[in-house]
Each structure stands twice: as C-alpha cells, then as structure tokens.
Amino acid sequence: MSSADTASVKTLKNWIGGEWVSSTSTDIQDVPNPSNGGIVSRVAMSTRDETAAAIANAAEAFKTWSKVSVIKRAKILFKLEQLLERDKDELGDIITAENGKPHNEAVAEVGRGIENVMHAASIPNLLMGDSLPTVATDVEVTNYRYPIGVTGAICPFNFPMMVPFWMFPMAIACGNTMVLKPSEKTPNLMNKVIDLTVEAGLPAGVLNIVQGGPDVVNELLENPTVKSISFVGSEGVGRYVYEHGTANFKRVQALTGAKNHTIVLNDADVADTVTKTLSGAFGSSGERCMAGSVILVEDGVADEFIAKFTEAAKGIDMGDTTEENYYLGPVIRKQNQERTFKYIEEGVKAGAELVLDGREGVPEDGYFVRPTIFERVTQDMSIWTDEIFAPVVDIVRVKDLPEAVAFANAHHLANGSCLFTDSAASIRYFRENIDAGMLGVNLGVPAPVAYFSFSGWKDSFFGDLHANGKDSVEFYTHRKVVTAQYKQGRFNK
Numbered sequence: 001m002s003s004a005d006t007a008s009v010k011t012l013k014n015w016i017g018g019e020w021v022s023s024t025s026t027d028i029q030d031v032p033n034p035s036n037g038g039i040v041s042r043v044a045m046s047t048r049d050e051t052a053a054a055i056a057n058a059a060e061a062f063k064t065w066s067k068v069s070v071i072k073r074a075k076i077l078f079k080l081e082q083l084l085e086r087d088k089d090e091l092g093d094i095i096t097a098e099n100g101k102p103h104n105e106a107v108a109e110v111g112r113g114i115e116n117v118m119h120a121a122s123i124p125n126l127l128m129g130d131s132l133p134t135v136a137t138d139v140e141v142t143n144y145r146y147p148i149g150v151t152g153a154i155c156p157f158n159f160p161m162m163v164p165f166w167m168f169p170m171a172i173a174c175g176n177t178m179v180l181k182p183s184e185k186t187p188n189l190m191n192k193v194i195d196l197t198v199e200a201g202l203p204a205g206v207l208n209i210v211q212g213g214p215d216v217v218n219e220l221l222e223n224p225t226v227k228s229i230s231f232v233g234s235e236g237v238g239r240y241v242y243e244h245g246t247a248n249f250k251r252v253q254a255l256t257g258a259k260n261h262t263i264v265l266n267d268a269d270v271a272d273t274v275t276k277t278l279s280g281a282f283g284s285s286g287e288r289c290m291a292g293s294v295i296l297v298e299d300g301v302a303d304e305f306i307a308k309f310t311e312a313a314k315g316i317d318m319g320d321t322t323e324e325n326y327y328l329g330p331v332i333r334k335q336n337q338e339r340t341f342k343y344i345e346e347g348v349k350a351g352a353e354l355v356l357d358g359r360e361g362v363p364e365d366g367y368f369v370r371p372t373i374f375e376r377v378t379q380d381m382s383i384w385t386d387e388i389f390a391p392v393v394d395i396v397r398v399k400d401l402p403e404a405v406a407f408a409n410a411h412h413l414a415n416g417s418c419l420f421t422d423s424a425a426s427i428r429y430f431r432e433n434i435d436a437g438m439l440g441v442n443l444g445v446p447a448p449v450a451y452f453s454f455s456g457w458k459d460s461f462f463g464d465l466h467a468n469g470k471d472s473v474e475f476y477t478h479r480k481v482v483t484a485q486y487k488q489g490r491f492n493k
C-alpha cells in the first residue's frame, strides 16, 4: 500500500458514553489485512484514564438502564437482531478483511453472534426468580435477580464478532452496563456493531468500547467500579486476568487456550470423517479454540484415514480471502506465521514424521501457512504440548479407544474433544471418560449453540460460571432472597 493510501487510513475511535472519542495515546498500531499486508485501519492503545472515563460513563448509565423494564431491553435486542441480519454480509466483509478467515466462515460467525442476541432477547424468561409461598405460617420466600453493575470484557482476535457477543448481549439484557475491549488485532468489527446498537435504540453509556491493549485490561482489572470480567484469550493471559481480577474482588470468567483431541475409531465412516476433521483442523486456519489439532486414529483404519486425510489436505485452496472465498486464509500476523514455522522445525527435530509441510510454497505477501500434518507424535514434543493455533495437525496411531482417551486426558488443556464412530458403547465410554467440556460425536467442531454454556475444562477455563447458556444469567446477576411474613389473622375473624 502506498503512503498516499496509508494517509487515508482511519484511526479507530473509542465509544464512550454514547460519543466517538479519539484516544490521546501516542501508541498507534496498524491493523493489517493478514491476506496481503494492506492497512485496514489503525488502532490506538488507549490509556488507563480513558478506560476509567468509560467505566465512569458505564456507572452513570447503570443508574437508569438497570431500571428499564426487561421488556424494553428485550425489544432493543430484537431490533438489533434484525439489523445484524440485514448487515450480515457487510459484517462478514469486515471480519474477513481484519482477521483473514474466508467470507463464508465470517458470515457463519456473524450468525453465531446473532444467535447470542436471540438468546439474550429471551431475557424475560431467563431472569425470572422463584418463590415458595408457605415456608412457615404466613411466611413466603422469593428469590429476585438483579444486575451486578458495570461489567468488563476482554476479547481475542480469532472471533472478532462471536466472542464479544458471548458477553455484551447477555450482560446488558440482565440490566448491566459494559466496557468492552476488542482485540487490538481485530478492532474494526465492534465499532461497526456500535452503529447498529445506536440504530436499535440502545441508550448512551450502556455499551462502551475502549480499543487498546494491557493498559485497558489493567484498568478494567483494578478499577473498583467494575464488578465482573469476562475474558477470552490465551492461557497465559487468562491466568493473569483470573488471578488479578479475583485478587481485586471481581467475579471472573476466563476462557483460555486449547489442544483438542479427535478420536477416529475403526467403525467410523471414513469419507465423512475426513471432510469433518479437515474442517476441524484447518478451518479458520486452525485459529479456533475448538480446532481439532490432534487426531488419534485406531490402528485398523489408520492407513486409510491418514492417506485420504493427507490427499484432501493437499487439495485445499489457499489465498487472499478478500479476493476470493478460499478454504484457507492466512494466520493473523507475520509473528504467528514465523512461530508456526518454528514449531514445524521443532517437530521435525524431535523426530515426528512431517507428512505435509505447510512452509512449502507460501506466497510472499500475507501471512500464510499451508496445511501441515505430523505423524508419530509423542507427548514430549512441543507440537503436542503447546497450542500452535495454526493449520498444523498431529496424528497419533492408537490401539483402541481407552488408549486414545488416556492420551487426550494427559493434556492440561481440555476445551473440546470429538469421537468418530458408529458404536453407542464407544460413545458412552468416551463421554464418561474423556476430560473435556465440549464433546462432539461424528462432528468436527462441537461449539455449543448460545443456549448452552461454553464449557472448557482444566486449564482451558478459569472460573466457575461459563459463558452463554444459563451460566451467563448467573454470571451477570446477583440475587436477593426475601423472606416475608404476611399475617393473615385479621382475615380469619
């Protein structure tokens, strides 16, 4: 991109108290299109003071928003849902340009976000409390739910729309206000969403966007007005956010890294399994917390499965996703490409068999990694211990299902796991014995729909209440339990 072009690139503003405000920060970063390096926008690393101003605005807005009737809140969400449907394609274009995932996956992601808005719009049902009329003579107990106040949200780059939508629709539906920080690598999508929230009638200060990095995060973690933190991102940062947030007496949900194991048994439908595991491993360039990055395949089907899987991976088309809807786009940044190449080198050095080398034939422009397949991977190799977050898959031959489950359970990350089989007994064994929160049976990416919680286990999640489903209502509310005596004596005369 020429300097004349870059001069016209806009620096994104923050949305605070219902106004677009420029950051005063001098730390301004480029947001490149990962397919070609062209600059999509610039983003300021906003200051702690700017974050504190957003928190103060959210606190002010809470005073009125928390009293708005639940029906009015739901109506705004219904309107937002319609606007998101209307602009689905445009939102998909924004995601593709800043994240690199192909347009069809970007639009599917928008669909996932919309699903969350629909879930949140059913808030009148979800917020209902419960009561018992006769716990003692003339005594009744009623449980009421209330919003918790100003909530904070910290998002990753890999789902610029879906992840923020795990957070703000339910938070505001419950009557809270929010300060949300998108990833500095994909900051554009949420600024467009703000325009739609305004069109839907969301009052000023209810949802605030502060762009930036660690300074914004640290203000959210330390500012006493913020009552909760919803975080999605890598394991290391998630640990920090959980420790620091809870040390500051906030409720924290931190959804973190993953290494998801897929098990293929001898009785699996091989053609169907290849299609689905291919998408699980290489879809969105492997930059999914539900990516099927390890495949454990039973001996009897291993040769056939590996041959067909490799053949299919070789046939994957890759390119600039802003030009065409290629199956495989780039990874997010040059550093991620280089980091992936380093892992491939380490895998080879450690003795794994490199069946397909994703370093070969990658274009100069953009940050591409072709599908990469390793065989004969062992548990001491960094390609197994670490989340690579790229289109790299480890294949391991196993003698049976118990060996596969034991292999998967040895990992400290446990977001999801899939099983391909035709056997009910195997499915039951898998469900009862695997240590992972989200399971797929004959599916490659078992990301639960919004009405169920996103339930990673072990070090893939720090906290108690997960995102989405009924957990999200619990997370964004607290309760009053009222025990009351209403003496009936005067009516009994």
Ligand code: NAD
Binding pocket: 154, 155, 156, 157, 158, 159, 163, 181, 182, 183, 184, 212, 213, 214, 215, 217, 218, 232, 233, 234, 235, 237, 238, 255, 256, 257, 258, 288, 289, 387, 389, 415, 454, 456, 460
């Ligand atoms: P990341 O941890 O680098 O960034 C996440 C957020 O934390 C960003 O907003 C970033 O600005 C902030 N951050 C980064 N470093 C920080 C620091 N030192 N101090 C304070 N804040 C900091 O994650 P990412 O690369 O954007 O996203 C990919 C990761 O997210 C992967 O590990 C993936 O598995 C995970 N993820 C998990 C889920 C899940 O449901 N478990 C879903 C999506 C993504």
